[in-house]
Amino acid sequence: MPAPKERGRGPKHSEFLVFSMSQAAKLGYNTAMSSDPARDSSWDKKTTGVQRGLLDGTLKRYKGESVPKGGCTAVAADDLTVNSNVPKRLEGGGVELKQLQKASPTSLGDAQVGIIRLDAISATKKDLRYIGMVRAWSSCMSKMGYEYETPERARDDARWSGSVPSRAEKRTATADMACKKKVDYLAEASSIQSTYEEKVIEERKGELSELRRNLKVWQKNATRVIDRADG
Numbered sequence: 001m002p003a004p005k006e007r008g009r010g011p012k013h014s015e016f017l018v019f020s021m022s023q024a025a026k027l028g029y030n031t032a033m034s035s036d037p038a039r040d041s042s043w044d045k046k047t048t049g050v051q052r053g054l055l056d057g058t059l060k061r062y063k064g065e066s067v068p069k070g071g072c073t074a075v076a077a078d079d080l081t082v083n084s085n086v087p088k089r090l091e092g093g094g095v096e097l098k099q100l101q102k103a104s105p106t107s108l109g110d111a112q113v114g115i116i117r118l119d120a121i122s123a124t125k126k127d128l129r130y131i132g133m134v135r136a137w138s139s140c141m142s143k144m145g146y147e148y149e150t151p152e153r154a155r156d157d158a159r160w161s162g163s164v165p166s167r168a169e170k171r172t173a174t175a176d177m178a179c180k181k182k183v184d185y186l187a188e189a190s191s192i193q194s195t196y197e198e199k200v201i202e203e204r205k206g207e208l209s210e211l212r213r214n215l216k217v218w219q220k221n222a223t224r225v226i227d228r229a230d231g
Helices: 021-027 049-056 071-081 105-126 128-143 151-155 167-182 185-203 205-230
Strands: 089-092 095-098
Touching (some): 021 167, 049 071, 071 105, 089 105, 095 105, 105 205, 128 185, 151 167, 167 185
16 A cells, blocks of 8 residues: 655645634644654654565565565555556546556545545636635735735745744634634635535546446455455
8 A cells, every 4th residue: 555645744624724713823724733753753754765665666676586566555556456447547627647556445536536526626716706705805814914815825825834833823824714704714615615516526427436336346355355364
C-alpha cells in the first residue's frame, strides 16, 4: 500500500472552511493535532531507507533477491485489484489523474470520488450566488481590517507557517469565521454545492456504478489475500 503522506502542520478543513470561533481563536487555521510526538512523527522518520526502498521499488535487490518492479506497494495493489476495471485516468474540475493501476484500492476509491466531487466544487465556485456571497464576505473582512478576495486566500496566507499559529493568524481566522457567520456562508455554500453534486452524480452515474462493482471485487480480493496469509 502507498506510504502515508506527511501531514505537515495538520490537515486543513473541508472545502467550506468553516469551524468554531473558539477553535479559530486557539488554533488559527489549523485543526486539532495530537500532542503525542510518536503519533506526530512522519512516515519517513519512522522507517529506514531499506524499508522505503522495498515499498516503492527503488531498492532493486534485497538479501540476494530481486525486488519486484514498483516494490511491495505495486505487488499489493496488483493482488487487491485483480479482476477489476481500474480506470486509466480520472478527470474532474480541471484536474487529471493518471497511472492509477499502481494505486491501492483505498487510494483508487478515494481518488475517484474526490475527482468527481471536484466537478461540483468547480461549478459552485462559478455560480453567481456563490460569487456574490464571497464578495459580501470579503467586504465584511475589509471592514474588520483584513483584505482578502476569497476565504481560500485567507486560509492560505503565506504568513501562516510553522506548527504554532501566530496571533495574526488567530485574529484573521476569528474574523473569517465571524464574517462567514454574518453572510450565512456554510448554509449557502453547501446548498449550492449540493445542487451541483446531484447533477454530477447523474452525469457520471456510469463511472460511479463501475466504482461500486470494483469495490465488491476489491473486498473479495482482500478477503482472499487474508485467508491465504492465515492458511
